[in-house]
Amino acid sequence: MVAVPDRPDLGAIADILSDAPDVDRRGEPTGRMAYPPIGDYAVIGDCGTAALVARSGSIDWLCLPHFSGPAVFAALLDYRHGGRFAVGPVAPASVNRRYLGASNVLETTFLTATGTLRITDAMLIAGTAGGIEPLREVIRVVEVVAGKVEIEITYQPRFDFGRLRPRLRRRGRLGWCCEYGEHWLLLRTELPLILEDQVATLHGRFSLAAGDKRHLCLAYVRGESGVIPLLGAAADQRLATTRRWWEAWSDGCVYEGPYRGAVLRSALALKLMTYAVSGAVIAAPTASLPERIGGVRNWDYRFCWLRDASLTLSAFLGLGYRGEAEAFLGWLLHATRLTWPELQVLYDVYGEAEIPERSLDHLEGYRESRPVRIGNAAYAQRQLDVYGAVIQAAFDFVRSGGRLAPEEGRLLVRLGQTVCRSWREPDHGIWETRGDPRHFVFSKLMCWVALDRLVTLQATERVPRYDEARFRRERDAIRAAIESRGFDPAVGSYVAAFDAAGEADAALLQMARFGFHDPTDPRLLGTEAHVRRCLGHRHALIDRYRTQGQDALPPGEGAFVACAFWAVEARARRGDTMGAASDFETLLALANDVGLYGEEIAPDTGDMLGNFPQAFTHLALINAALALQGRATPHAGAAETPDSSGTAA
Amino acid sequence: MSGDALFHLRNVLIWGLVATTAMTTILQGSQGLGLSRLSLPFLLGTLFTGDRRLANVIGFTFYVLGGWAFAALYYLVFLVLDDKASWWLGAALGLLHGLFLLAVVLPLLPYVHPRIASEHDGPTATRRLEPPGFLGLNYGRRTALTTLLGQLVYGAILGAAYAVHLGIPK
Numbered sequence: 001m002v003a004v005p006d007r008p009d010l011g012a013i014a015d016i017l018s019d020a021p022d023v024d025r026r027g028e029p030t031g032r033m034a035y036p037p038i039g040d041y042a043v044i045g046d047c048g049t050a051a052l053v054a055r056s057g058s059i060d061w062l063c064l065p066h067f068s069g070p071a072v073f074a075a076l077l078d079y080r081h082g083g084r085f086a087v088g089p090v091a092p093a094s095v096n097r098r099y100l101g102a103s104n105v106l107e108t109t110f111l112t113a114t115g116t117l118r119i120t121d122a123m124l125i126a127g128t129a130g131g132i133e134p135l136r137e138v139i140r141v142v143e144v145v146a147g148k149v150e151i152e153i154t155y156q157p158r159f160d161f162g163r164l165r166p167r168l169r170r171r172g173r174l175g176w177c178c179e180y181g182e183h184w185l186l187l188r189t190e191l192p193l194i195l196e197d198q199v200a201t202l203h204g205r206f207s208l209a210a211g212d213k214r215h216l217c218l219a220y221v222r223g224e225s226g227v228i229p230l231l232g233a234a235a236d237q238r239l240a241t242t243r244r245w246w247e248a249w250s251d252g253c254v255y256e257g258p259y260r261g262a263v264l265r266s267a268l269a270l271k272l273m274t275y276a277v278s279g280a281v282i283a284a285p286t287a288s289l290p291e292r293i294g295g296v297r298n299w300d301y302r303f304c305w306l307r308d309a310s311l312t313l314s315a316f317l318g319l320g321y322r323g324e325a326e327a328f329l330g331w332l333l334h335a336t337r338l339t340w341p342e343l344q345v346l347y348d349v350y351g352e353a354e355i356p357e358r359s360l361d362h363l364e365g366y367r368e369s370r371p372v373r374i375g376n377a378a379y380a381q382r383q384l385d386v387y388g389a390v391i392q393a394a395f396d397f398v399r400s401g402g403r404l405a406p407e408e409g410r411l412l413v414r415l416g417q418t419v420c421r422s423w424r425e426p427d428h429g430i431w432e433t434r435g436d437p438r439h440f441v442f443s444k445l446m447c448w449v450a451l452d453r454l455v456t457l458q459a460t461e462r463v464p465r466y467d468e469a470r471f472r473r474e475r476d477a478i479r480a481a482i483e484s485r486g487f488d489p490a491v492g493s494y495v496a497a498f499d500a501a502g503e504a505d506a507a508l509l510q511m512a513r514f515g516f517h518d519p520t521d522p523r524l525l526g527t528e529a530h531v532r533r534c535l536g537h538r539h540a541l542i543d544r545y546r547t548q549g550q551d552a553l554p555p556g557e558g559a560f561v562a563c564a565f566w567a568v569e570a571r572a573r574r575g576d577t578m579g580a581a582s583d584f585e586t587l588l589a590l591a592n593d594v595g596l597y598g599e600e601i602a603p604d605t606g607d608m609l610g611n612f613p614q615a616f617t618h619l620a621l622i623n624a625a626l627a628l629q630g631r632a633t634p635h636a637g638a639a640e641t642p643d644s645s646g647t648a649a
Numbered sequence: 650m651s652g653d654a655l656f657h658l659r660n661v662l663i664w665g666l667v668a669t670t671a672m673t674t675i676l677q678g679s680q681g682l683g684l685s686r687l688s689l690p691f692l693l694g695t696l697f698t699g700d701r702r703l704a705n706v707i708g709f710t711f712y713v714l715g716g717w718a719f720a721a722l723y724y725l726v727f728l729v730l731d732d733k734a735s736w737w738l739g740a741a742l743g744l745l746h747g748l749f750l751l752a753v754v755l756p757l758l759p760y761v762h763p764r765i766a767s768e769h770d771g772p773t774a775t776r777r778l779e780p781p782g783f784l785g786l787n788y789g790r791r792t793a794l795t796t797l798l799g800q801l802v803y804g805a806i807l808g809a810a811y812a813v814h815l816g817i818p819k
Contacts, residue, residue, distance in 0.1 A: 131699040132764065132777060171787070172768025174779070179789065182683035184779075223686050225788070226779030228772040 034079040035367045036060075038289055039592040039608035041076075042097060042106050043269070044138070046123035047276035050285035051138060052076060052612070055095045057088030057108055057119050058154075064183065065135055065222045067275060067282050068302045068348050070160045072185065072220075077288055077372050078363040083158030087140055087216065089117050090150040090205065097594055102264055103246030104272050105239065106594070115147025115210065120239060126276070128241045134219035134227040139239050143213040153193060153216070155202040157185055161360050161374070165200040174228050175217075176202055182223035189216040190231055254320030257629030258581070262588050265595035266618035267319050270312075273615050275349040278335060279327025280304040281312050282349065284599070284611035288360075290369035291557035291600055291610045298365060300374045301599075301611040303346045303355060306332070307385055307430055308616055310392035315622040317400045329397050332390055333408050341414035343390060345383040345432065346376060355379040381428040382437065387419045388446025388453075392514070395453040398462050409463035416454040417467060420474045423447040429497075430507045431544055439498035441486035442507040444478055449514045451475035482516075487523060493530030494523065496545060504534035506544045506563035512573045513566070513623075519573035528570050537603035539590060540564050540583040558600030558609035561587070565620035572627040580628055587621075597621070656814075661721050664810035669716025672803040673709075679795035687781060687788040687796065695764045695778060719746070720807055727811040739808020740801045747800030751793050755781040 074082030166178035175188030217229035335351025426437035496505035541559035599610030694708025
């Protein structure tokens with residue numbers, strides 16, 4: 001390994017980003033212009049990790065060996081030091097992209113003045129190639145389909161988020177290898193690349209003519225024998241097998257309602273972000289993409305948030321993916337045991353409970369948005385809504401015909417006991433505000449959900465009937481507290497926190513989804529109107545809350561896209577199908593060219609903000625579509641049983 | 650079988666297993682700790698199958714059997730040397746064994762192993778495993794050290810066991 005140099009070597013970035021106007025004396029892009037818009041990225045993955053591919057053809061983000069591992073390409077967060085794997089035309093080009101069929105195999109087509117270049121990117125799904133496979137493999141197939149195109153390749157692996165520049169070594173006909181500790185990475189291609197940059201970069205320019213096809217296969221193993229990928233027809237075969245695997249998975253989607261393309265793309269994005277080994281679904285495959293350009297709201301989302309639990313279960317079950325729903329619930333109930341009977345805000349893909357946060361000061365951050373954080377200090381926060389999210393998920397699973405093991409039933413009861421002990425205390429809320437804890441109404445709502453669903457499960461003998469009377473009593477007390485201190489008659493709306501007059505919170509758009517009132521109840525209608533009035537933007541976008549003075553960080557962020565889809569769902573649930581469909585279509589138009597969403601969108605520019613792609617957003621999209629189709633499940637659990645008296649307002 | 654032969658066989662089986670277990674723990678521990686990517690049982694198993702899981706099972710089985718076989722060989726050497734057997738002589742034998750493995754056997758693997766690729770010929774549909782190279786250095790710079798340590802401990806245990814059981818004071 002050699003140290004990171006003071007002077008970066010940008011290689012061929014200037015040509016790859018030839019439309020960037022902000023360049024230095026050598027013609028290389030500088031500062032913010034070196035970073036593509038977040039929405040310019042597409043994602044490929046293998047249900048273990050994911051890579052972000054820019055429209056330019058550059059892989060600017062890849063963590064190994066799994067989603068939460070250190071990045072080996074992190075140009076996304078520092079274009080000079082982060083490392084990338086760029087393949088693209090030298091000349092300026094117009095770019096078209098798509099996923100092939102119902103798969104996560106990405107095809108990027110570059111139309112240049114002299115010819116057309118096509119790049120097909122995918123990560124191989126484990127177990128599909130047969131025989132001994134590397135732990136991870138990225139395949140890039142480069143093909144000129146018309147005319148002649150001069151292409152340029154830059155391969156800059158940088159281990160540990162750009163901290164370490166590996167020494168690339170030629171291993172005869174096996175390819176180019178580099179190592180860092182137990183990590184082993186090998187690039188194999190038919191193209192004769194040249195070592196540059198103190199043997200830490202491979203580079204090459206080649207002229208290809210119509211019909212020419214080349215492969216670049218990147219294999220990775222950790223702590224075991226390296227596996228050399230085959231090129232040529234064998235690589236094409238692996239790519240085809242991967243595409244067939246994704247398409248076979250997509251065939252399992254039972255959703256036949258409107259907007260099926262967008263729903264299926266969201267489902268594919270979710271599946272891609274599911275860690276196959278444990279069933280956990282991560283929030284996003286990236287870290288520290290900013291919620292405001294140049295701002296400090298830069299968080300690491302490569303973990304599993306329990307707040308997503310009920311939305312995840314309901315989306316998987318609604319689309320017919322029972323296996324994924326079971327795996328996810330299994331992860332929820334077992335991988336989180338390290339903290340039972342308390343639940344944390346987030347866990348890693350294996351259920352690890354401690355996820356310390358630290359800054360990577362050697363990275364400048366996406367468009368100079370510092371600090372770059374990895375890990376997430378929110379793990380140590382108290383967030384009471386997660387109890388409701390987990391119990392609601394179990395409830396949905398049972399209602400769909402699933403059975404809980406006796407031990408799982410006992411665990412749910414223990415969660416209910418924790419809720420009874422804790423709901424009167426303040427917390428940091430669903431938005432994980434970094435200021436003082438407050439009595440967030442949404443947290444109280446989810447505590448009510450937890451106890452209400454538990455009582456229903458107990459009434460139907462699905463979980464042990466310990467503490468049933470206490471659960472009913474506390475549930476009713478929570479409802480009474482929400483109605484008396486969480487509703488502001490002056491604005492006719494539930495508010496963000498107890499006694500917080502007029503303060504809107506878009507999370508409360510989910511009150512109808514969780515059956516707190518009938519969707520047409522005046523209090524819910526008033527809440528929806530108040531949220532739209534206070535937090536709404538054009539394009540049906542909605543902020544999650546007012547950042548000004550509401551948390552301990554400098555204000556300013558984009559509109560939270562999931563909230564916009566919750567508003568669609570709320571509107572659909574109360575019967576305004578036309579209005580909901582109109583808003584839904586408006587929001588669909590804000591997706592990027594391959595149908596992906598980040599966490600937020602800047603209302604004034606339409607630019608994506610925050611980590612990308614975002615599971616929360618795609619979950620909300622799916623659930624909104626299910627509501628529009630009329631298949632959304634009414635979540636008022638008690639309403640389905642004779643034991644419904646407790647849910648009445 | 651005579652009483653002496655049974656005595657020797659029992660010693661070879663017991664102490665061969667102990668020494669193999671110790672050596673395997675060191676080698677696999679080194680792999681788990683990220684010191685080396687070399688797993689000799691896995692490479693042994695892939696002689697017979699291209700299935701990773703099966704290769705590990707078969708490989709560990711043959712590795713233990715091989716451990717016993719080499720224990721018998723070491724035992725014969727100790728018998729020949731008779732009263733010179735000791736833990737340090739065993740360790741020296743293990744070191745020699747390890748050096749032979751690293752310097753001769755591992756570099757030869759691409760020519761004899763059906764699933765290890767060659768840098769000269771490139772991979773094929775079946776030969777796709779990375780060759781270990783001279784001293785196993787392709788599998789990490791510490792591979793030679795961890796392999797030698799494993800072999801050294803293996804030999805030392807066998808040497809010490811021989812010395813103790815035959816009552817040679819050392």
